[in-house]
Amino acid sequence: MVFSSNIFLFAFLPVFLALYYLLPFKARSAWILLGSYALYAWWRLDFLWLLAGVTLAAYFFALAINQAVGPRRFQLLSVGVTLNLLVLAYFKYANFGIDSFNAAITAVGLQPFTWTPVLLPIGLSFFIFHAISYLVDVYRKEEPPTRNLLDFAAFIALFPHLIAGPVLKYNLLADQFRTRTHTLEKFSYGATRFMTGFAKKVLIADTIAPLVTASFGHANPTLADSWLGALAYTLQLYFDFSGYSDMAIGLAAMMGFKFPENFNHPYISRSITEFWRRWHMSLSSWLREYLYIGLGGNRKGRTRTYINLFLTMLLGGLWHGANWTFVLWGAWHGGILAVERRLKEASLWKPSPAWLTIPGTMLLVIVGWVMFRADNVPDALRMYRGMLGLNGVSLSDTLAWQVRPSELVTMLLAGVLVYVAPWWGRTVGDVGGRLLRPRLAVTATTVLLPLFVLAILKLSAQSYTPFLYFQF
Amino acid sequence: MTEFAQDTLKNNIDQPGTPAVLRWMPGAFLIAAVVTGAALTLTSKGARDFPKDQEVVTGKWAHTYETGLDAGVPFRDPAVKLWGTTNYRLFGEAREGALVGADGWLYTSEEFETTDTVTDAREVQKKLAFVREVRDALAAQGAHLIVAVIPAKTRVYPEHLGAYKVPAVKAALYEQFRESVTALGVPAPDLLQVLQQHKAQGNLFVRTDTHWTPLGAKIAADTLAKTVRETWPTLDLPEVSFETTSSAAPQKTGDLLRYLPLPAGEGPQAAEVHVPTTTQVGESGGGLLGDAEVSVTLVGTSYSAIKDWNFEGALKEALHTDVLNAADPGKGPVVPMRAYLKSQALKDAPPKLVIWEIPERFLRFQYPEESR
Numbered sequence: 001m002v003f004s005s006n007i008f009l010f011a012f013l014p015v016f017l018a019l020y021y022l023l024p025f026k027a028r029s030a031w032i033l034l035g036s037y038a039l040y041a042w043w044r045l046d047f048l049w050l051l052a053g054v055t056l057a058a059y060f061f062a063l064a065i066n067q068a069v070g071p072r073r074f075q076l077l078s079v080g081v082t083l084n085l086l087v088l089a090y091f092k093y094a095n096f097g098i099d100s101f102n103a104a105i106t107a108v109g110l111q112p113f114t115w116t117p118v119l120l121p122i123g124l125s126f127f128i129f130h131a132i133s134y135l136v137d138v139y140r141k142e143e144p145p146t147r148n149l150l151d152f153a154a155f156i157a158l159f160p161h162l163i164a165g166p167v168l169k170y171n172l173l174a175d176q177f178r179t180r181t182h183t184l185e186k187f188s189y190g191a192t193r194f195m196t197g198f199a200k201k202v203l204i205a206d207t208i209a210p211l212v213t214a215s216f217g218h219a220n221p222t223l224a225d226s227w228l229g230a231l232a233y234t235l236q237l238y239f240d241f242s243g244y245s246d247m248a249i250g251l252a253a254m255m256g257f258k259f260p261e262n263f264n265h266p267y268i269s270r271s272i273t274e275f276w277r278r279w280h281m282s283l284s285s286w287l288r289e290y291l292y293i294g295l296g297g298n299r300k301g302r303t304r305t306y307i308n309l310f311l312t313m314l315l316g317g318l319w320h321g322a323n324w325t326f327v328l329w330g331a332w333h334g335g336i337l338a339v340e341r342r343l344k345e346a347s348l349w350k351p352s353p354a355w356l357t358i359p360g361t362m363l364l365v366i367v368g369w370v371m372f373r374a375d376n377v378p379d380a381l382r383m384y385r386g387m388l389g390l391n392g393v394s395l396s397d398t399l400a401w402q403v404r405p406s407e408l409v410t411m412l413l414a415g416v417l418v419y420v421a422p423w424w425g426r427t428v429g430d431v432g433g434r435l436l437r438p439r440l441a442v443t444a445t446t447v448l449l450p451l452f453v454l455a456i457l458k459l460s461a462q463s464y465t466p467f468l469y470f471q472f
Numbered sequence: 473m474t475e476f477a478q479d480t481l482k483n484n485i486d487q488p489g490t491p492a493v494l495r496w497m498p499g500a501f502l503i504a505a506v507v508t509g510a511a512l513t514l515t516s517k518g519a520r521d522f523p524k525d526q527e528v529v530t531g532k533w534a535h536t537y538e539t540g541l542d543a544g545v546p547f548r549d550p551a552v553k554l555w556g557t558t559n560y561r562l563f564g565e566a567r568e569g570a571l572v573g574a575d576g577w578l579y580t581s582e583e584f585e586t587t588d589t590v591t592d593a594r595e596v597q598k599k600l601a602f603v604r605e606v607r608d609a610l611a612a613q614g615a616h617l618i619v620a621v622i623p624a625k626t627r628v629y630p631e632h633l634g635a636y637k638v639p640a641v642k643a644a645l646y647e648q649f650r651e652s653v654t655a656l657g658v659p660a661p662d663l664l665q666v667l668q669q670h671k672a673q674g675n676l677f678v679r680t681d682t683h684w685t686p687l688g689a690k691i692a693a694d695t696l697a698k699t700v701r702e703t704w705p706t707l708d709l710p711e712v713s714f715e716t717t718s719s720a721a722p723q724k725t726g727d728l729l730r731y732l733p734l735p736a737g738e739g740p741q742a743a744e745v746h747v748p749t750t751t752q753v754g755e756s757g758g759g760l761l762g763d764a765e766v767s768v769t770l771v772g773t774s775y776s777a778i779k780d781w782n783f784e785g786a787l788k789e790a791l792h793t794d795v796l797n798a799a800d801p802g803k804g805p806v807v808p809m810r811a812y813l814k815s816q817a818l819k820d821a822p823p824k825l826v827i828w829e830i831p832e833r834f835l836r837f838q839y840p841e842e843s844r
Contacts (some may be wrong), residue, residue: 001538007541007542009509010513010545011514011519011541046529184499185495185496187499188494190499191498191503219588219591220588397639401571401636401638405564406559409562438490438491442493442494445493445498449501457555460542460548460551461551461554
């Protein structure tokens with residue numbers, strides 16, 4: 001069940017929220033758990049055991065780690081983390097591993113290994129990361145293990161973040177499960193965020209999607225074809241995923257929870273390092289805390305720091321999906337992060353004007369997104385050939401008829417929003433949150449309301465809109 | 473790499489000085505919208521339509537229920553109309569699947585679609601291989617095969633395409649396929665050339681429909697009949713006379729208008745067609761019990777199956793013989809032919825001639841049923 005669906009919006013959400021507010025505070029964790037499991041089971045009932053199993057394992061392993069002393073603590077952590085990684089490996093990477101193995105052995109004339117493909121449970125990557133971070137935090141004694149299984153299970157399954165994040169640490173929400181406030185202001189804030197995300201997803205991302213599909217499906221894209229597709233995907237992905245994150249944050253706020261932000265105007269970044277401070281921030285935070293630091297971070301010398309940066313992004317890329325495209329995308333970002341770090345340490349990184357660094361960073365990001373979006377590496381290489389103009393320059397007639405004026409206008413508006421939104425944030429409210437232009441804020445909210453209705457109607461007209469990020 | 477944005481981005485709404493209206497209006501609006509939507513959705517027919525015989529555990533039941541619910545919400549039709557109107561008025565666009573040309577002409581996007589030259593060519597080769605298979609299977613039953621390759625509407629009427637241009641890679645498709653069929657020893661007259669020559673007589677394709685008009689179908693039928701007579705001069709078909717009359721009142725038609733959900737009177741208006749009816753004249757040749765033997769079978773798609781175009785009737789009149797219509801709409805040209813080859817009708821009473829109608833626009837498509 002996706003957030004942008006009639007069943008969620010007009011059946012699940014009103015029933016869930018109505019009972020949530022009718023129930024006493026003590027019963028709300030149980031209701032969250034029940035509601036979240038129901039939402040998960042709507043996809044497939046038979047995979048609910050996996051979610052419950054991962055939850056129970058993390059809960060008991062954390063208690064055991066806390067009680068153990070000496071090397072046994074690390075042993076228990078290792079077993080707990082390994083179990084989670086094995087689950088992830090089997091459900092997410094087994095097909096990829098077998099396919100790659102078969103490709104290698106068939107290349108030397110051997111018979112391929114027969115294998116029934118494994119179905120990837122939705123949200124697996126996220127709830128496995130939640131479980132691992134909890135175990136590591138308990139091991140590091142950053143957070144005592146909870147003895148409240150209900151709260152913990154409700155945290156792992158909390159439906160706003162269950163399917164596509166943000167990636168959260170239990171200690172961020174532990175206190176909020178014990179006590180949190182519910183006010184009309186908070187609910188209204190949540191409603192604003194939810195409606196904003198919904199409109200971003202349905203009105204912008206979904207409108208651009210067919211153009212992206214057409215461009216990436218082109219057999220011999222020209223310079224114009226491939227750049228149009230790459231730019232369209234750059235906008236689609238941002239509005240899709242940040243829209244989803246807005247909805248998640250908004251839904252959580254409607255239940256009194258405060259989630260961390262997941263995006264902070266990533267396309268105004270002036271370096272790839274800055275980009276990762278602004279894009280999918282909860283994931284980059286997780287990767288830093290549990291992977292980069294786990295690999296040794298910057299404590300083992302310069303060379304190891306670069307290698308660690310590279311490996312962190314490489315594995316972060318693989319986390320996004322079992323495909324060589326994601327590995328190469330991760331390597332691309334990891335490599336650039338390492339180079340930027342090196343330049344900075346060698347004092348070769350000179351402050352440059354925004355008109356140079358923002359487009360420069362965007363270029364690197366867009367090149368990366370092409371690999372990220374392509375179905376396979378040869379498809380990505382085909383797009384790159386197009387971007388270099390090796391198949392001609394002007395818009396091809398095989399794509400031209402598929403380019404709809406509404407898509408181009410939406411792209412233009414999306415582009416304007418990407419660069420106006422940061423200015424808007426500074427103009428209407430400062431970083432402390434104080435409203436500088438209350439009237440503008442009221443006007444913007446007033447505009448949002450009919451946009452939300454239009455988005456509902458568009459959703460109904462197009463009936464179904466899967467989220468891009470659900471595959472991860 | 474990052475710090476949590478909650479440390480730097482505070483909620484404006486929590487801060488003093490925030491206008492009071494922002495503290496309640498978005499929340500109240502969302503509640504009102506969701507409650508209204510819920511009332512409309514949960515009282516709709518789709519909400520009470522629970523799927524039967526669907527697995528609950530694997531999510532199939534839920535998926536089917538949700539699909540039904542989406543289709544049944546009472547605001548879906550107004551939503552489709554609203555967005556259809558908006559996109560047409562602002563951008564001159566139809567919904568995905570149709571293209572709005574000039575002068576009120578609509579075209580299906582199927583006639584523009586290409587995958588890549590290799591994949592498309594492979595599919596066309598598969599079609600040709602099947603033509604060979606059909607030729608041999610019918611020959612084994614003593615039947616001749618003639619193929620009617622129907623040119624794309626865009627090919628016959630490129631002058632109404634407006635800003636759209638059919639991809640150049642499709643330029644030679646019609647002629648190449650027709651020549652390849654002919655090279656297999658199966659006659660396939662050049663209907664494109666004939667239709668182009670007769671454009672002055674009236675519309676040969678329906679302006680707002682994917683199909684041809686009865687006039688287009690008649691010209692094709694006459695051409696096919698001429699080819700049959702020239703190719704098999706000794707073919708002895710039971711003589712039956714037919715005549716065709718057209719309905720006095722025109723009938724509005726246009727399957728492509730489904731892609732333009734507009735208010736009445738707006739946008740391209742439905743084309744009008746005088747629907748012909750073909751009836752037998754006088755006595756038939758007569759079989760044992762007085763029924764004429766049917767020696768010609770028509771196999772094909774909606775171009776043959778839809779009665780309004782009267783392709784079957786036009787063939788009867790042009791061939792002076794009765795025709796069994798085994799066309800099946802919505803499945804492309806291969807599936808109906810596969811079904812016919814397996815049919816009892818072919819085994820029990822093999823015809824002398826089979827006319828197989830293959831529209832150019834289906835050449836690159838493989839219908840799922842084709843592999844069954």
